[in-house]
Amino acid sequence: MNQASPLTEEHKRRFEADGFLILEKFIDSETVERLRARFEPLFKGEFETGLYPDEWNWQEGRDRPDRTRQICNAWKSDRAVASVVLSAKVGRCVAELSGWDGARICQDNVIWKPAGAKALGYHQDDSYAKWFTPPHMATCWIALDDTSAAGGTIEYARGSHKWGISPPIEKFHAPEDYQKEFRAAAERAGVTADIVPIEVPAGGCAFHHGATWHGSDMNRASRPRRSVVAHCIASDAQFHPTNVSYIYNRYKRHGDLSMDESFFPILWRRDGYRTAWLDR
Ligand SMILES: O=C(O)CCC(=O)C(=O)O
Numbered sequence: 001m002n003q004a005s006p007l008t009e010e011h012k013r014r015f016e017a018d019g020f021l022i023l024e025k026f027i028d029s030e031t032v033e034r035l036r037a038r039f040e041p042l043f044k045g046e047f048e049t050g051l052y053p054d055e056w057n058w059q060e061g062r063d064r065p066d067r068t069r070q071i072c073n074a075w076k077s078d079r080a081v082a083s084v085v086l087s088a089k090v091g092r093c094v095a096e097l098s099g100w101d102g103a104r105i106c107q108d109n110v111i112w113k114p115a116g117a118k119a120l121g122y123h124q125d126d127s128y129a130k131w132f133t134p135p136h137m138a139t140c141w142i143a144l145d146d147t148s149a150a151g152g153t154i155e156y157a158r159g160s161h162k163w164g165i166s167p168p169i170e171k172f173h174a175p176e177d178y179q180k181e182f183r184a185a186a187e188r189a190g191v192t193a194d195i196v197p198i199e200v201p202a203g204g205c206a207f208h209h210g211a212t213w214h215g216s217d218m219n220r221a222s223r224p225r226r227s228v229v230a231h232c233i234a235s236d237a238q239f240h241p242t243n244v245s246y247i248y249n250r251y252k253r254h255g256d257l258s259m260d261e262s263f264f265p266i267l268w269r270r271d272g273y274r275t276a277w278l279d280r
Helices: 009-018 029-044 079-085 088-098 180-189
Strands: 020-023 069-072 102-113 120-123 138-143 154-157 195-197 205-209 214-216 225-234 266-269
Touching: 009 020, 009 088, 029 069, 029 079, 029 102, 029 225, 079 102, 079 225, 088 102, 088 138, 088 205, 088 225, 088 266, 120 180, 154 205
Parallel strands: none
Antiparallel strands: 020 205, 069 102, 102 225, 102 266, 120 214, 138 205, 138 225, 154 195, 154 214
16 A cells, blocks of 8 residues: 655645645546546435435535535545545645645545536635644645636645635635635735646646635536545544534544544555555
């Protein structure tokens, strides 16, 4: 499991300077196809393992077709998603980029932005990281379609991980102005934003720091933009003693701050440890 790292010192230097890193190839085309085939059943509520995901933000027949579709912690419902977002490769990369001893999954996202679907608001992941310590995430965002600026790909503000953490944004799904809070943050930081749309072939990825401002515009192209995302935290992360996540504190044991590996498995650790059930 402890294969060689795909990252070089130059990759790490770039991540530290920019707050993100792009790899043109991260998963192979067969894996891309296998994941794409899971989108229809997942959003119809056909869950392979019989378990609901933790968040199911778009359901066929219930929600507007012009909304970006999102499921969180699809790994609990679907083995194809699990095989990618819980991989040692994802864990190793985010841990090495973040200077952690290891990484565990916090939350995955399955994102489906059909042609014409609306934007996702710019935010910082660490604004939502108050319920665990250390309160930092690092993310691997994987493209399942060739992405383009016009097609509503993810966008990063270069260097914005150095601006400090702002509060959570007002509206994540289909906001009127998807950059509203971000522009205010850039103004407070006294900088002119350098926005980078992530244009990669299907199977490519981008890693981002938990403090990097990011979001995505509406899809003005004629085909969908699909992604799977692994939001990771340090392998030694614990629940915060008093701050509560109304969803994720369901997995906290009474009187115990440790994170159970059944729900927050360790993907990779420098000493060779990986949660045992992952590879079964
Ligand atoms: O894919 C997107 O449009 C946004 C995803 C996102 O917010 C994230 O990966 O943190």
